[in-house]
Amino acid sequence: MAAARRGESEALGTLFAELYPELRRLAHARLKHHRAPTLLDTTSLVHESYLRFLRAGQVQVSDRAHFLAYAARVMRSVVVDFARESAAQRRGGQDVHIALDTDAARVPAGEVEILRVHEALEELATISERLVRVVEMRYFAGMSEAEIGEALGLTERTVRRDWEKARMMLAAALKRH
C-alpha cells in the first residue's frame, strides 16, 4: 500500500486484483442473501473490505483514506459488472453494449443508469480525473464528503463543489445520449 501511494501503477494493479474478487464476493453474498432486488450497500462493503485487509496486515491504519479511494474504483468495476451481467442475463446471455436506447424498456432503469454513468465517466476522465474520483467515491462507494476530502487531500467544500460540477457534467452527458 505504501508503494501504491507512491503512485506505481503496478502496486495499484496488485491491490485492484485483490480487492476486486473480494468486493465482488461480498456484493454477491449480500445480493443473494436478499434475493429480491436490493439496494447494494456499497458503503459498508467498502468499509468491511478495509477492515478485512487491515486485519490481514495488507494495509495500515494510516492508509485508510487511500485504501478507500482505491476501493471506490474497484467498487465501480464490481457494480458495473453486476449491471452488465444482470442485463445480459435478462437478454439471454448476450453481452450488453451501452446502446441501450432500443432495449431500455426491457432493462430496469437502475442498470441503465449505472452503465451510462460509467460510460460518461470515461468521457469525463479526459477532462478531469479528480471529478471522476469524486464520483466513484460518492456514487459507487457511498463515501462521505469528509472521507473523500481526506482521500484526495481536498477541503470538504471543494469536494462538495466538485460533486456538483460532476453531477452537471454527467447530467448533460446522459441527456446527450
Place this chain on the structure above:
Amino acid sequence: MIEPATWPTLSKLLDEWLDLPPESRAGWLEGLSPEYNEILPAFRTLLEAQPGDTFLNTLPVLDGAGEPSVAGFTADMHVGPYRLIRELGHGGMGVVWLAERADGAFERRIALKLPVGPYVRQFAYFARERDVLARLVHPHIARFYDAGIDRGQPYIALEYVEGEAITAHSDRRTADIRQRLNLFLDVLRAVQYAHTSLVVHRDLKPSNILVTADGDVRLLDFGIAKPLTEGEAQETELTRIGGRALTPDYASPEQITGAPVTTASDVYSLGVLLYELLTGERPYRLNRATRGSLEEAIVSADAIRPSQLRLSEDKARSRTSTPKRLARMLAGDLDTIVLKALHKQPSERYTTADAFAQDIERHLHGEAVLARPESVWYRARKFVLRNKVAVSAAIAVVGALAVGLGAALWQVRVVRIEQQRADTQAATARAVTEFLQNDLLAQASPNMAGPASAPDPDLKVRTALDRAAARIGSRFEKQPLVEASIRQTIAEAYLDLGLYAEAQRHFERGLELRRHALGERHPATLEILNNLADTYSEQGKYQQAEALYTAGLPIQRQLFGDEHPTTLAMMSNLGLIYRREEKYAQAEPLYTKVLAVRQRMLGPEHPDTLFIMNNLAVLYTAERKFAQAEVLHRRVVELKIRVLGPEHPSTLVSMNSLAVLYREERNYAEAEPLLTKVLGLRQRVLGEQHPHTLITMNFLAGIYALEGRYAEAQALYAKVLEIRLRVLGKDHPDTQDTIQKLEALRRHTGNEQAERAR
C-alpha cells in the same frame, strides 16, 4: 462534449455560478464578459442539464439475477480452462466446484478450488510451488493438477475424490483397533512421501483424509493449506462467507502460537487424528467449549492418556470392543505412541511420519516400540536443559536415574540421535555451503580468495575439485552428515565431468557415512545409493550396480510406495542393467510394471512412458520375442512421431531400433527403407559426421551386404571409414570395426567372383 482545454475556464465559471444565490444567476450570466463567448454554448449546455437534487444521490437498486452461488459462481461458468458443473461445498477460504475441462482435453472431472478474499495474495505461492505439488504423485494423495488465475480469480484444480472422512468410515464399519491402525499406516506413508518431497500439509484433519468406496485412503489438499491457512486467522464473523467456523482442533501448539511450522506439525495433527481414531475423543478436556480455551489447552494442557478416558459403551462398540477391553488395549504402547506424537515440543515428537509408522508397526507385530513414556530420566534431562548452571551436578543425577531404570545406554542413544536429527538438517546445509564457498569456489574467485593465496582465473574445475576433495580429510570427523553431503556434491560435479572413478570414490564414502548415521531406511541414504549405482552402471560395473539397486529398491518401495517416480526410475535402471547382463527374464517384469504405472499415471504419450516403452521393445527384440517387439516398436515410433515430431533425435533412436528388429527378423525389405529414411534425417539434423549418423550408415551398409547388394554396401562402408579415419583416427574401435567389415565384404565378394570365375 467539452474540449479538455476549455475545462479550467469552465470550471472557474461554474465555481462562480454555484456560489451565487439562485435568483442572481440569470443576471450574472447576462453580464458575462465577451471573452467567454467562445465557450459560452458549452457552459449553457451544462447549466441546462439541471440535475435534480436526487440525481446520482444513491446507487440504484440491483438484483442478483441468475442466482449466483456463494461467491458468484454459476454452473457452466468458465474459470481458466475449466467449466463448472456443480458446487461441492464452501468454507472459509472459498468455494469448491466439480468441474471439467471446457475444451474436452481430458475427460476426468476435477475438484476446482476457488479461493476468495485476501487469499489472492498468497496465490503467488502456487506459481512457485505448482511444479512441486504437481510432482506429488502417490496412490494415497489426491493429485494436484493445475493452478492459475483467471480475470483475478485464482483456481486450483485437484483430483476429485468421493469418499468418507476416515473417522466416520471407521466408525460405520465398526473397525477394530488393528484395522484402524492399518488404515492410519496408509495415511502415514502418504504423509511421509509428501514430507520427503518437502511438502508440508499443515491442515491434516478427518475431512481432509477420506476413504473411498474401495477402502483406499486419500489425502486431500496437500501443500495448499500453507498459503490458504495463513489468512484464516484473520477471518471474522463479519466477513466469513460460509458461516462454518474454522476450529483449531487439529492444529499444533506451534500453529497456535505462530512459531515456525514444520513436518513435526503434521506429525502432531496426525497424533490428534490417531487419538480420535482410537478413542473417538479429542485429547484435551475443556472447561468451556470455546475456541480460546481449546487454543489454551493445545499450547499448555497435558493430553489425557487414551487408556484413561472413560470411554462409553457406544464408542467401544463401534470399535468392536468393550470399554474395559479397549482401555487395556490402549494402555502401554498406544498411550505412549499417541502422546509422543502429541508432544508440545516439536523436537520431542516423532521426527518423521516414517518413524511414527515404524513404531505402530512394531506394536502391531508385538515388538517393543521406540517411543518411551515421559520417564523420570526424561524429566531430569529437561531439568538439566532448564538449569544449565547446574549442569555438571545434574548430569550425575541423570546418570544415576538412568542406570536405575536399567536401560541406560540404549535410552541415551535414542535421545541423542533424535536430538541430532532435530538440529542437523539446517546445520548440515550451512556447513556444506560454507565448505563449498570457502574451499571450492574461493579458489577461483577474486572476491573470496584471501590475500595469501592469489585467485587463479584459469583454474580448471577438475583441479579445484581435487583440491577441495583433499581438504575434506578428517575435518568432519564429528559431523558425518556434513561430510556425506559435501562428498555427494563433489561426486556429482565429478560425474558431470565424466570422471567416474573419482565420483565413485566419494559416493561410496558418502553412502557409508549415511548408512552409519541414518541407517538404510532413510531417504538421504537412498539418494546417495542411487547416485552410486548410476555411477557403477555408467562404468559398466553391472554386478555392483545390480547389488545396490536390489538392496535399495525394497526400502524405496516401503518409504515412497510402488508408484513414486524415483521408485519407477530405479526399477527402470535395474531393468537396463539386467538387460546388459542378458538377464532378460529378470528385466522384463520390471519394465512391464514401470510401463503400466507410467501409462496410468503420466498418460501414454508422456516422454517417460515412451522411454520405457522403447526399452521394453528393445528387450523383446533381444529376447527374440519378435511379434511382441514389433507391435510395441511400431507403436513407440508412431507415438514419438506424433508427440515429439518426426525428426526428433529420440524418434530417430526408436526408428533405428525398429530397423534392428527387422534385421533380426531378416525382414530386410522393411529395414532398408526405414534406415534410409533415418540416415537422411540424421544427416540433415545431426550432420554427416555425428556418431549417430555414422552408426546408421554403418548399419545400412550391413543391410545392403545382407541383401547381396555388395557394391552399394562397399561404397557406404568406404564412406563411413573415410569419415571415421578423419574424425576418430585409425585406432578407434569404431574405425577398426568398419575396417574389418569392409575387409570381410571384400573377401566375401572376392570369393564369390572367384567362384563364378571357376
